[in-house]
Amino acid sequence: MNDMTASTLQRGSLPMSDLPATRGARVEFDHISKDYGDLTVLHETTLTIEAGEFFALIGPSGSGKSTLLGILAGFVPPSYGAVRVDGTDIVAMPPYRRNIGMVFQNYALFPHMTVAENIGFPLKMRGCSRGEIGDRVKKALAMVRLEAMGERRPAQLSGGQQQRVALARAAVYDPRLLLMDEPLGALDKNLREEMQEEIKRFQRAFGATVIYVTHDQQEAAFLADRLAVMRGGMLEQIGSPRQLYEMPGTHFVASFLGEASLLPVAEILAREGREVTVRTPGGLTIRALAPSRVSERRALCLRPENIALGAAAQGRDNRFLGTVEEAVFTTGTLRYRVRLPGSDGLVTVRVPSLPGIELLAPGSSVEIGWDAAMAVTIAED
Ligand SMILES: Nc1ncnc2c1ncn2[C@@H]1O[C@H](COP(=O)(O)OP(=O)(O)OP(=O)(O)O)[C@@H](O)[C@H]1O
Ligand SMILES: [Mg+2]
Numbered sequence: 001m002n003d004m005t006a007s008t009l010q011r012g013s014l015p016m017s018d019l020p021a022t023r024g025a026r027v028e029f030d031h032i033s034k035d036y037g038d039l040t041v042l043h044e045t046t047l048t049i050e051a052g053e054f055f056a057l058i059g060p061s062g063s064g065k066s067t068l069l070g071i072l073a074g075f076v077p078p079s080y081g082a083v084r085v086d087g088t089d090i091v092a093m094p095p096y097r098r099n100i101g102m103v104f105q106n107y108a109l110f111p112h113m114t115v116a117e118n119i120g121f122p123l124k125m126r127g128c129s130r131g132e133i134g135d136r137v138k139k140a141l142a143m144v145r146l147e148a149m150g151e152r153r154p155a156q157l158s159g160g161q162q163q164r165v166a167l168a169r170a171a172v173y174d175p176r177l178l179l180m181d182e183p184l185g186a187l188d189k190n191l192r193e194e195m196q197e198e199i200k201r202f203q204r205a206f207g208a209t210v211i212y213v214t215h216d217q218q219e220a221a222f223l224a225d226r227l228a229v230m231r232g233g234m235l236e237q238i239g240s241p242r243q244l245y246e247m248p249g250t251h252f253v254a255s256f257l258g259e260a261s262l263l264p265v266a267e268i269l270a271r272e273g274r275e276v277t278v279r280t281p282g283g284l285t286i287r288a289l290a291p292s293r294v295s296e297r298r299a300l301c302l303r304p305e306n307i308a309l310g311a312a313a314q315g316r317d318n319r320f321l322g323t324v325e326e327a328v329f330t331t332g333t334l335r336y337r338v339r340l341p342g343s344d345g346l347v348t349v350r351v352p353s354l355p356g357i358e359l360l361a362p363g364s365s366v367e368i369g370w371d372a373a374m375a376v377t378i379a380e381d
């Protein structure tokens with residue numbers, strides 16, 4: 001909601017949502033494309049988001065996340081394709097008829113209104129009585145824990161409080177669908193984490209379907225039931241945060257979600273069930289997991305916390321004598337860059353920094369190891 005909507009709408013001009021949000025809406029993007037002149041920024045995107053699901057869209061800047069949300073919200077007309085909400089195609093429906101709650105990075109609160117008036121605004125537009133507005137605003141304020149702040153103006157609130165007002169305003173009329181585009185982007189780390197808890201709690205209580213855009217993969221993993229990684233106007237992979245983290249399909253997804261070391265694969269030597277034995281260009285023989293067709297998959301993805309060092313490497317399926325090149329203490333973990341024997345380069349290893357454990361010195365030799373199930377084959381891109 002922005003000032004233009006505020007000034008162009010008449011009191012009572014919007015419908016209330018027909019149903020309370022006992023269940024969220026189901027959203028289907030059906031071959032949605034968007035072109036700006038010669039530039040295609042969304043390529044035939046097909047995606048179904050289930051009722052009540054918390055779905056995150058992540059991806060680098062310019063990958064099309066906001067465009068996809070804008071098409072659903074009605075701000076951006078698609079060049080091709082359909083968008084259905086609970087089975088109804090909404091592409092031709094004006095934005096204000098869609099009953100979709102929205103929260104953006106810059107809050108877009110009306111500065112001249114109090115907090116309570118801001119939250120009550122969508123209800124006023126829907127012609128609710130003063131009494132009903134009062135009741136609902138009070139509930140919404142309680143929901144975001146700002147009971148005492150109703151009479152303040154946005155400028156008298158902190159960034160986190162303003163964002164909670166924006167959340168309350170987006171949810172006050174029980175939309176069955178809530179869109180959030182980088183809602184915490186302007187907040188510092190601690191406040192972001194606090195607000196993530198808040199948003200999650202809020203969504204559980206509220207039951208709406210949420211589509212949430214963020215750059216921050218940790219935030220997406222914390223909040224979302226499922227997420228899609230976008231790249232260049234396409235959905236690169238969709239799955240639960242854990243599926244995407246543990247079984248990334250591509251190099252891009254592997255390195256977008258968390259830290260990963262990639263080892264090139266020169267040759268597949270053997271395959272048994274889901275397990276393969278591969279040889280690297282540097283001559284190492286490694287046992288790994290191959291989730292699907294192996295012919296297209298040309299690299300191994302290793303997560304830093306899945307690699308064991310020293311005595312802990314004993315008995316692992318894959319073991320090598322490496323050389324520590326870098327050793328750093330970060331909060332809670334010791335992070336190493338270890339050079340593999342041969343010419344395959346470095347892997348990152350992270351181990352808990354328990355009290356008393358000494359950091360290995362750069363230059364020292366160390367045994368590193370991991371089980372076959374800890375390395376997954378992926379497509380190199
Ligand atoms: N009105 C427009 N005219 C031309 N190109 C546009 C327009 N709006 C967006 N684009 C282009 O579409 C692509 C996708 O933009 P979009 O805003 O969806 O990216 P995003 O994934 O949300 O990025 P960010 O993380 O930076 O917000 C970008 O290349 C952008 O420059
Ligand atoms: Mg964006």
